[in-house]
Amino acid sequence: MDYFKKLSSLQEISKQQLLKIFLVNPNLKFLVIESSLIKPLERVCGVQWLKSSGIEKIFKLEPVAPNFQDNPIFYMIPPELKIFNRVVDQIRAQVDIENPPSNKYHIIVIPRQLYIFQEELEQYGLLDSVVKLHSFQWMPIHLDTGILSLEMPLLYNTLFVYENYSLLPALSKALWQLSFVIGKPNLILTLGQHSNTILKQYENLCIDKGDTDKVDSDFGALIIIDRSIDYPSALLTPGIYAGLLSEIYPVKSGMCDYKKPETETNLDNKCNPIRKKQPVNIALNSQQDTVYADIKNRYFTQVTSVLSNLTKQLKTEKVSSQEMALDEIKHYVQTQLQATKLRKNLISNHLLAAESIINILGHRYERQKEVEIDITHNSNKSANFSYLEEILTTENDMLLSLRLFCLISITQCLSETEIKSFWRKFLHQFGYSYGFAFNNLTTLGFIEDYTPGKLNLKLPKFASSNFYTNAKNLRQIPADPDNVNLNHPTCASYVYGGAYIPLITQIAGLLFNSIPLEDVQIKLESFGKVAIRNEKRYPLLCRNILVYVVGGVTYAEIAACNLLETLMGSKICILSDRIVNGNDLMGEILSLPK
Known part of the structure; x- marks a missing residue:
């Protein structure tokens, strides 16, 4: 079985893990889901599977709970204290303290419960006797060819912004679980403080809970890197279609679904005109959407011409169908009409999205x-x-x-x-x-603390190394961006219009080109803390690389890696806690702890 099929089957493991939790109570049960988990859960199991697994009704978590009567209730929430308190308040409002029910209330925390949750339930006398806590961490979700996501939207805010390390064990556990499916790469390279911690926790899990027995891994190397090591890749404006799509539309769990708001205004709070975007429903999955597969990594100036040509093909097909004989029409309806309708819908969605990109970004791009x-x-x-x-x-x-x-x-x-x-x-x-x-x-580390009279012993994280020196050492900045071919790219910088090459792409290129590991370590040490585990399988015998980005990866970085694997005749799989853009990171900086 090739590794693509293995990645596509990861959801089956997640289903079995979730089913074990549901079977704690074999009766028909209700499931109450916090809204942020609905989209990723659909990618893991779907409504039909939930129904077949004993879920009678599904509710979205609301401030006021409906009357559940005697049915067992399973709440599914992220590890947020505010949400947990809301659930506990709902349960306490329904429980008769004098005669509490048993095995009725269950709280499933994704990806893991916090110790404070147990403490709070103990204070109310609810832990285990009335409410049972469960941790459930789904396997990485295969969003698209070579893209795995843990769908953990809290991670950047929790780990990077507020330096809360409670979710770090979930990242190392995900890697440990994945190794039983794909094997353990012989070469592991980490770059960054959190990445090094994940590697240590992963190695401890292998010692404490057992290592994979797979002799050969599907990947020759694993690269783990912190988002903070390469912020420019997230902050620069992408030039490819998938990147621009995620800039203007909400993309969650590989789905771009936008409907016009019921009340729409023409002016913002400063009386500036609001640029409109069209409603779309696009699955960012190359297997489901062949049009997206063709245009996702193209520079945007090419996309409109490609969509125009596809539209012309549909018109030609329509004209030819009008000239068919009766038998030909019957055969056409039976074999091609449904596929043509689907293709027409796909093209229409991408045309609307392209129009919105131009309308919103065109004036300043x-x-x-x-x-x-x-x-x-x-x-x-x-x-x-x-x-x-x-x-x-x-x-x-x-x-x-x-x-x-x-x-x-x-x-x-x-x-x-x-x-x-x-x-x-x-x-x-x-x-x-x-x-x-x-x-x-x-x-x-974006700015230095200039508080008057304060002795600042903590330097900005980027002050110890010069951005331009590091970028020059790894050839991340093309000397002449105008010479970068955007339509038929041979340089990964095309994803930013020739401005910059993502760091993960350059690191993967060093390994593909068999640069001595001592030289690789010297080149990377100026970026942050480096650790290398080498099982004497270098140069790489298996020319597949798994890249694990901690804190979110962008579609531009994925496209740059896609180009590199095409040029090198190899495979790169990207794993992260979620797919982000620069605006997502800024939103987390401007939000309070979660």
């Missing part, structure tokens, strides 16, 4: 690209900062402006005066309630 190329080449710093201050007011988009601010901060290093000037204008524009986010930016 070219200038944004020029500014970002200047940033990656360390030129026109004052003009770049002026553009930042301009979009702060003209776009009225706090995620967009904060994103560009962070990009400039870690590359061209803003002064204390520039930082304070921007932040004062940012708060004035979007509200002083976001004042707490300044501390988040300091924690993440």
Whole structure:
């Protein structure tokens, strides 16, 4: 069995793990799901499977619970204290303390329960006697060819922004479970503090709970890297279709589903016109959507012409069908009509999405690209900062402006005066309630703490290494972006219009090209803490690489790796806690602990 089929079958393991929890009570039961888990759960098992596994009714978690009567109830929630407290309050409102029911209330926490949950239930006298806690971690979800996601939306906020390490064991456990399916790669390379911790926890799991007995792995190497090691790959504006699609539409669990709001306004809170986007329903899965498979990694300027040609083909097919004889029409209806209707619907959705991308990003895309190329080449710093201050007011988009601010901060290093000037204008524009986010930016290392009279012993995480020196050592910045072929790319920087090559792509390239591991370690040490485990199988005998990005991976990085595997005749599989874009990370910085 090839590794693609193995990855596609991971959901079957998840189903069996979930079924064991449901069978704790064999009766027909109700399932109450917190809304953020609905989409990923659909990718894991689906409604039909739940019905066949004893779930009689499914509810979305609401502030007020319906009357469940005597049916067993299974709550499914993420590890958020606010949500847990809401569930406990609902249970306490229904429980008769004098005569509590047994084996009725169950709380399934995804991916793992927190110790504070047990403490709270113990305080109310509910733990085990009335409420049973379960941890359930689904196997990585195979979203698309070579893309695995743990669908853990809390991770970046919890781990990177607020330095809460409670979810780290879930990441190492996911790797440990996956190794029983794909084997343990002979070469493991980690880059970053959290990645090194995951490797240590993974090795401890192998010692304590047993290692895989698979002799040969489906992957010759495993690369684990922190999101914080390569922020530019998330902050730069992508140029490929899949990346731009995720920039303007909400994409969750590989689904892009957007409906027009019931109440739609034409002006924002600053009386600027709101650029509209069309309703779409797109599965970002190459197996389900052949049109998406063709255009997902194309530079956007190519996409509209491809969709135009596909539309012309449909029109030609329609004309030819009108000239068919009766027998030919009958055969056409039986064999091709349904497929043609499906293809028409797919093309229509992508045309609407492309139209929305142009409508929302078209007015500033070219200038944004020029500014970002200047940033990656360390030129026109004052003009770049002026553009930042301009979009702060003209776009009225706090995620967009904060994103560009962070990009400039870690590359061209803003002064204390520039930082304070921007932040004062940012708060004035979007509200002083976001004042707490300044501390988040300091924690993440985007800016230095300039608090008067404070002895700052904690340097910004990017101050110990120069961005341009590191990027030059790994050849991440093309000398002449204008010479990068965007339509028929041979350089992975095409995903950002020729501005930058993602770090994971360059690391994978070093391993594919059999660069000595000592040299690889020297090149990477300036980025962060490096660890290498080599089972003497280098150069790689199996030229498949698994890349594990901790904190979210972007569609642009995935596309860059897709190009590399095509050029090298190898395979790269991407695993992460979720697929993100720069706006997602900025949203987590501007949100409170979860």
